[in-house]
Amino acid sequence: MSENHLFAALAAAAPSPAKPLALLADGSSVSYGEMLALSARLAGLLAARGVKPGDRVAVQVEKSWPCLALYLATVRAGAVYLPLNTGYTLNEVRYFLGDAAPALFVCRPEIEAEASGLANELGVPCVETLGADGTGSLTTAAAAFPPTFDDVPRGPDDLAAILYTSGTTGRAKGAMLTHGNLLSNARTLKQCWRFTDQDVLIHALPLFHTHGLFVAANIVLLSGASMFFRARFDPREAIELMGRATCLMGVPTFYTRLLDQPGLTRDATAHMRLFISGSAPLLEETHRAFFERTGHAILERYGMTETCMNTSNPYEGERVAGTVGFALPGVAIRITDPSSGAELAAGEIGMVEVKGPNVTKGYWRMPEKTASEFHDGYFVTGDLGRIDARGYLSIVGRGKDLVISGGFNVYPKEVEGEIDAIEGVVESAVIGVPHPDFGEGVTAVVVPAKGASLTEQTVLEALEGRLARFKLPKRVFFVEELPRNTMGKVQKNMLRDSYKDIYRRSA
Numbered sequence: 001m002s003e004n005h006l007f008a009a010l011a012a013a014a015p016s017p018a019k020p021l022a023l024l025a026d027g028s029s030v031s032y033g034e035m036l037a038l039s040a041r042l043a044g045l046l047a048a049r050g051v052k053p054g055d056r057v058a059v060q061v062e063k064s065w066p067c068l069a070l071y072l073a074t075v076r077a078g079a080v081y082l083p084l085n086t087g088y089t090l091n092e093v094r095y096f097l098g099d100a101a102p103a104l105f106v107c108r109p110e111i112e113a114e115a116s117g118l119a120n121e122l123g124v125p126c127v128e129t130l131g132a133d134g135t136g137s138l139t140t141a142a143a144a145f146p147p148t149f150d151d152v153p154r155g156p157d158d159l160a161a162i163l164y165t166s167g168t169t170g171r172a173k174g175a176m177l178t179h180g181n182l183l184s185n186a187r188t189l190k191q192c193w194r195f196t197d198q199d200v201l202i203h204a205l206p207l208f209h210t211h212g213l214f215v216a217a218n219i220v221l222l223s224g225a226s227m228f229f230r231a232r233f234d235p236r237e238a239i240e241l242m243g244r245a246t247c248l249m250g251v252p253t254f255y256t257r258l259l260d261q262p263g264l265t266r267d268a269t270a271h272m273r274l275f276i277s278g279s280a281p282l283l284e285e286t287h288r289a290f291f292e293r294t295g296h297a298i299l300e301r302y303g304m305t306e307t308c309m310n311t312s313n314p315y316e317g318e319r320v321a322g323t324v325g326f327a328l329p330g331v332a333i334r335i336t337d338p339s340s341g342a343e344l345a346a347g348e349i350g351m352v353e354v355k356g357p358n359v360t361k362g363y364w365r366m367p368e369k370t371a372s373e374f375h376d377g378y379f380v381t382g383d384l385g386r387i388d389a390r391g392y393l394s395i396v397g398r399g400k401d402l403v404i405s406g407g408f409n410v411y412p413k414e415v416e417g418e419i420d421a422i423e424g425v426v427e428s429a430v431i432g433v434p435h436p437d438f439g440e441g442v443t444a445v446v447v448p449a450k451g452a453s454l455t456e457q458t459v460l461e462a463l464e465g466r467l468a469r470f471k472l473p474k475r476v477f478f479v480e481e482l483p484r485n486t487m488g489k490v491q492k493n494m495l496r497d498s499y500k501d502i503y504r505r506s507a
């Protein structure tokens, strides 16, 4: 089997079959041998159900170890794994099934009846179920298949997965990821972050997203490591596990929740060698507070569904708070002027563009959209960033979040940074809201600390003199918490919607 086949490479890295791969919440564990055997049985079942190489297998199930085996099985069968966020409603799933036309849909047992109806309607030939406890028609049927399977040969350009980006802006697009994309990225990250078979990762991320599935699970498998495998993140439990684990991969909210725990101390984290954060910006303040409490500098990295991981702070060397580090080996990053497309010099803010073996082949059945997202061979990320003289990249915001007020560009992150520095502010989100005079009005949504006596006036006064006038919020609102999705990203579209009428002139 070729060294370019994702599964072949993962299987080749497997240690002795008895070694535990997944350490489960009930104290039991799943060995490498068991995981590989179930993946073979499932691959046999997929083939028997008519799933052919290149066919899509859509999966919307809770996190469980058989779900991880299903991902491996799909790749072994030469098919394309298509995980769906468990939060999607059946109506949203209708779009994905219609667009991806899978040969099989694996759903939660609770929605089997509706899912079968939908599959019938859309011409999806087969539906199986898989529950949170790993039981369901899928695993029952798989038991009849042998624990070995002749993996279907695949090359680096063949698809291994399609992940729909969350669709917070318009129609969701299926990012096509190849064996080459996933394998090259996993190999690079394993190397950069020094993963070995001695590592034990705390895996508390969902399995339907690039972070939990590709960054976390692929690296563990490729390193012959083990992982505490948890359906969700519980900061108290995580601190307990740190006594036996070596690494945590988390979204920024994991770290703010850990900081709320008095049990987070130097002693409690002494066994850990690495804390990694990504999927959303980690506040500099969180980075600092974590370092003060534990002595660990969180390693922040940056990536996206379409590109896997692009940059990382160094394992050795300075991990600079507020930056996402350097381009990974083999990955090229440049900053361009969003309007002219010209490459910008160090220090200037512009569009982050990425090229490398990690970058998607494009969007599923959207050749025009794909073409428009590439610029001279570089993928246009939609993120605005700046590379400093030392080569560290900072993400300044997302292109779609840029506020244009009175013709001036306002980068929300800059304003948020100033607001967050005000005493009594926990965090903030700055958005652009339609404004009759300015086009968009800079608007701040602030989370105050408990007991803080902040008012719109005190926030605005604190910002006077710190920011140019055109960057100052026209209004400041207070909320208990910012709306976030499962990956901890602030849902600015929801905020823009909530405040869309505030500057409207009364009739």
Ligand SMILES: Nc1ncnc2c1ncn2[C@@H]1O[C@H](COP(=O)(O)OP(=O)(O)OP(=O)(O)O)[C@@H](O)[C@H]1O
Binding pocket: 165, 166, 167, 168, 169, 277, 278, 279, 280, 281, 282, 300, 301, 302, 303, 304, 305, 306, 324, 381, 382, 383, 395, 397, 398, 487, 489
């Ligand atoms: N370390 C980081 N710092 C800042 N932003 C980050 C970091 N890591 C990831 N991101 C953000 O997350 C984005 C990638 O997110 P993802 O691919 O999960 O889907 P999404 O962009 O949230 O969905 P949609 O396409 O609907 O907007 C990046 O483009 C970037 O904006």
